[in-house]
Amino acid sequence: MLTVIVTGLAIGMLYASIALVYNVMFSTSKVLSVTTGHLSMVGGVFGAYIISVLQMHWLWGLLGAVLAGAAFGWLTDVLAIRRVLARSDEHLWLLSTLALATMVQQAVGLWWGTEPKPFPRLITQEFGAGLMDQKFWLPIGMAIVMAIGLEFFYRKTMYGKVFIAMSEDAFAARARGVSTDKIRLLSYVLSGALGGLAGFAAGQLTFAFFALGHTLTLLGFIALAVGGLGSNIGALIGGAALGLLNSFASYYFGGEYQQTIAVGLLMVVLLIKPEGLLGAKNVRPV
Amino acid sequence: MLRLTKLAVRLSLATALVVSATSALAAETIKIGWLSSLTGALSSAAIAENQGVQLAVEEINKSGGILGRQIELLTRDTAGDPTKAVNFAQQLAFSDKVHFVIGPVNSGEGLAAVPILARAGVPNLVIGAIDELIDPVKYPRAFRVINTNRQWISTANDYAIKVLKKSKVAVIADTSGYGTASAKTAIELLEKAGVKPVYSVLVDNNKTDLTDEMNKARAAGADVVMPWTAATGMLGRLLNARGEIGWNVPVVGHPAIMAAQIRQLLNKPEYWQNAYAAGYLSTTYGSDGKLPERTQQLVDKIRPKLGGGEIDVLFWWVAMGYDTVKIIEHAIKTAGSTDAAALQKVLENTRDYRGVYATYTWTATERNGFPDSNMAVNPANTFKDGSFRLAPR
């Protein structure tokens, strides 16, 4: 029973981290990018590559994963977001991010191979450690560290406050001299780095596999929707709920209906409370 | 003027003759279609098989071809997509008008493509294991080269029940086409042998941890675990889970258990102990430590093409690919032509054709050519240079 809870929590925290990444992206650009799940995939794959193939210390792997994620985030903004937001057509960014996500997934698949490859051990630890195994507490710890870090970032640092300003009213921020393009780029780079970090931490759970992207995008999004768009605590709660639900459902009903149950949760929440548990009601000026 | 024109006419006639002659000769290549999933799922098997196929084609072409005609190999990468497999099968059969088709590799692709080839009357060498791919009535020109899935399953079952003397079986398979079909067949064959499985489950092969399933199997009292999945990721996790919960139960099942990739997926090398997989005598080291002669010959021939060092793929894939082309050579030579009906007759009457991978026998009513006698069980961690040792009886 405890295994079920811990496994669920661990994978749930990966989803929560992805939800946090969504939040960072959304705050400055009001865009929910399809590439979010792929950031984690890239982090995991590059981390595995640097540590296993290039045989370097795991700190380099961590750095590599973060840089790869940041680069991908930068690419997302430059290619998929910047030009598209300039034209006011609402949903083109969905198409452009979907296109970029597919391209990156296929490119990684061609380079890394289509089989899931193992993610190396980061800290020497006995494999029989059971529930205290690092593959469980690494993602949990990482999600909590990220959430705390983001709260600190938003409250105490200047850039954080600028992010909040942009998310409240982009025009007003620009009128006050904030370079919205540069801040948006920064937020994408930051979210990319965070995504890569999350993928790196959860690598031992998911294995380094090129096709993780779409599933993680969807499940991270469900965590976000359940917890509420814009709320970091909500992201953690949503992720935990989704992970635990998945875990319990596969334990009791077998793994065959995993996605169905996850989406069932999404639909229920969206029907009852569309803005999520802790989200703000979306008021739009007409 | 007239002289020049006459000369011109004669010259052009001559050129035309030569050109038509050469093009007629060139048009006489023997076209073999090769439907291979070189990218996508099961690509490692397809890539290894491709090595065997290409070596055989090169060899035959260098020694003059079949009946004086060169072989033209048309490779089509289906990428694991049944729709592509269907499209390429159509293309090979109707557009390229091939004389023979090898493949597809995946069961899902095979199920879609084999009927198309049958409808077009193109002889087809099947290399997918799933039972439904062969039917002497529906697909009269489809002949299977690989063993059947039943052969894998009954070999493993025999070993678990008769040699290891276990009676409480846990069957774990993946949710893919192959997994669901195999789980069904495995349970059916076990029950026929008088053993009812104590636990059986289908798992998504991307599931991150199989500790739950192993715990449940243990709780149900299983004394042997039999996995039926070709997904090395899932098998790695299964063996890891077994090790981590400290349950020393034997694992007997699909050949992928002994694939070289598993070694890297295991948390500890010891986790590969007490694991056995269905394999073949043709890729098993004898008690004298030597491979069967024909296998060794092929290993030596192909080693430079695989990088020159130790072979790190399952060698039977390579051997099987090689054999398919050799079977085509045999069929065309014996029939004396590439007429499809004649080829069908020849193959139906093939008895004990000796290949590297196996010795094949087909009849008018039996399209599965792989002999039971070539089946064996190998311990997983005895992988060396592509082949294995024999499991203790």
Next chain:
Amino acid sequence: MNSQTTKTLSLIVGAILIATLPFWAGDQYQLHLAALIAVYWILIAGLNLVVGFTGQLSIGHVGLLSIGSYTFAILAGKMGVDPTLSVFVSGLLGGLCGLALGLPSLRLPGFYFAMATMAFSMIVNEIVLAQVDLTGGGIGLPGPMFPKPFESPIGFYYLVTAIALFVTWLTWNIARRMWGRAFISIRDNPVAAQAVGVPVFKAKLLAFVFSGITAGVSGAVFASLQSYITPDTFVFELSMFFFVCIIIGGRGSIIGPFFGTVVLTALPELVSPLAKLGNFFYGLLLLVVVLVVPEGIGRMFEIISERLRPRTVHREPITPDLNRLAKALKVRE
């Protein structure tokens, strides 16, 4: 020759080409390809109303295709129901599932809706794999043939072409008239549309259910064309493919996505090295089109033809009739 005549002429020529295709196609493989294009087009024509006109970005339509295919295979194959009736039932079921999916999700904003459709396709895949007794699970089901004269490749080609033409005519009519304008207004500015009295939700739902019906029908003939369906056939990448056909063809037009379908289906077959890059190529194409010509390649042709042969704008200078004006003013006073 003005544009109206050129359009009609090219339509007639196109119709003749399509009708006589089996005779100039070359071999059965190309006929198969043509039939595949027709089958895809049945679905894409319906999806075009949802994505191209109403602007609802559904990336999960492969789920509806799957439902249509399996319904047909189970009814006509396993249960021996008449294939024509089965096609109707597949379409109906597709529509019902479209309704079931659309009711909760169409109220959601863009990204949420896209994710909901993606999740739907994943659920369908899971259920198909899990219900082994019904769908054959991973092994799949054989796709039954139609009765004579449609079981031969040529007969089948005519069958699917006829269905495709019918669906095209339907969508063209919808697009031209009231509902088409309603859809476009919803895509471009939902708030203004609502303010003007367009029943936004009802319209979205209508488009979506229609696309479900066409997807169901398409799935049925797809199963017959492929002669065997497995869950591996219905992957997310197929949804992407449909989507890209519409976007590169140009949203808001019927003929654009048709050309998109033709090009994207035929291209990987003609350029075999491209087949390996397959999905990467689709992603790249989508990205390029979105960044450079978001209105689609059709629009690009329009831009080029404008440059080469600019439309002459008739100038009608208005010169006021001063006398009449003066008289009118005098009358006023």
